[in-house]
Amino acid sequence: MTSPSPTLPIGIFDSGIGGLSVLDAIAKRLPTEDLLYLGDTARLPYGTKSPETVARYAVQAAGHLVERGVKLLVIACNTASAHAIPALTAAFPEIEVIGVIEPGAQAAVAAAPSGRIGVLATESTVASGAYDRAIHALSPGADVRQQACSVFVALAEEGWIRGDAVEAAARRYIEPLLNHGRPRPEALVLGCTHFPLLRETIGAVAGPDIALVDSASTAAEAVAVALDADRLGNRAGAGRVKFMATDSASRFARVATIFLDRPVSPEDVEIVDL
Template identity: 50%
Template sequence: MPKHYPVGIFDSGIGGLTVAAAIRRAMPAEKLLYLADLARQPYGPKSPRTVTRYAVQAAEFLVGRGVKALVVACNTASAVALEAIAERFPELPLLGVVEAGAAGAVAASASGRIVVAATEGTCRSQAYERAIARRRGGCRVTCVPCPLFVSLAEEGLTDGAIVESVARHYLAPLFDRLGGDDCLVLGCTHFPLLAPALARLAGPGVRLVDCAEATSTMLAETLRGLEAPVGGAGGLSLIATDAPERFARIARRLFPSLDEIGTVELADL
């Protein structure tokens, strides 16, 4: 693939912009092409068959635009559809946030007792349990579905009493006990937006693993030999399958560091 081609990124909504922001910080010369499948979000409660179909369609759209690598910035799609995308595009460098998050968890946890906050679909797939076990045997992984976190992030509610109440509802039974859990994986790309509230709930002895940062690190390794020329301007182009104006408005509020957010293109898959 030509080095000047962009990196394709897709998610069901705005959460994957945490990945885009991490990549922009680490590799500012890279051009990024981001697709938000707002018309069909959320992916989390949907069946693996449906998510796989949506994910392959998103990948086909981005490959049709011309990308040199593809990042599946949706934990649910990464958990169930990565193999199908790889089969569809065997020559395309491909990575998903689940593998990156699992690698980050193994590095962060001293005790091997890991909590993963994720969507229903990701927990149902047991993808984190398998990915962590491949890297380190004997870990105890507890995956907790936290579906309301996605809605909170999409509405711009990232901290405060409502977020803390929902977080306690899902996670307090784990962190109020003396179970030795020392790592909390933010297993959905929306969840880093709630990180301050989640860190307070988990406590100072628990390390948070941001899958967006872990994915950025893994992408840098994947792009060796395909890096954009040093000094390149980079940039971020956004596409949505529904409500582009609302998407742009929320993105500007939640990601002020991404000052490239302008007009969002509307597209059908």
């Protein structure tokens, strides 16, 4: 493969649909960039798979994006970011790979001078310890408290982003992080790509003294920095978005309409076979 060109799109990969929050953040941060999104909806969830299987699936999906022609790979999936980046960088050494965990950990450490950080994530991401490792690599003395919030995923995909039920779930998950007889966290990481949709409710429950770290917006900023450093930014025109999935264009389109807050039809989604 030849060296990446500024006119090529950014490739974005997720195990499903949650990574659309990352796509949305990148589109808003870099409106002149073309974006190519692939959701491996036929094989989700990745959280129940072994690390070896996750790495294999990620390389297959990323390989499809590379074949289409991309200048940067964004892994918009916490599970794949935790387990597959070494395999991806080995498979595609000519293309920079950016996950969602490292940028989120960096932003959390910057937002928590005393090192008190809460992490809201899915059960599989909490069990992987990926955020804990990434934060402690940057701040060895950090006080990291994690909470699995799996119900948030279903709420986001149904478009339930505010209201009594959402607030009740948020209180159930967040209050244990706040009341351990220790000082309150200074930062709270939204460590799943679904969770930015619930940011308003999460912030209201956590309180104004706790900084919310959005893994989608932090990944978008990391993409902007990487493109600038490599002189790969596309400066002209309005960016275009192409959607691909490995199963069920109709369901992808329904949830994408919620995540992107604009109509997406099944005809906008190309079904591909990995």
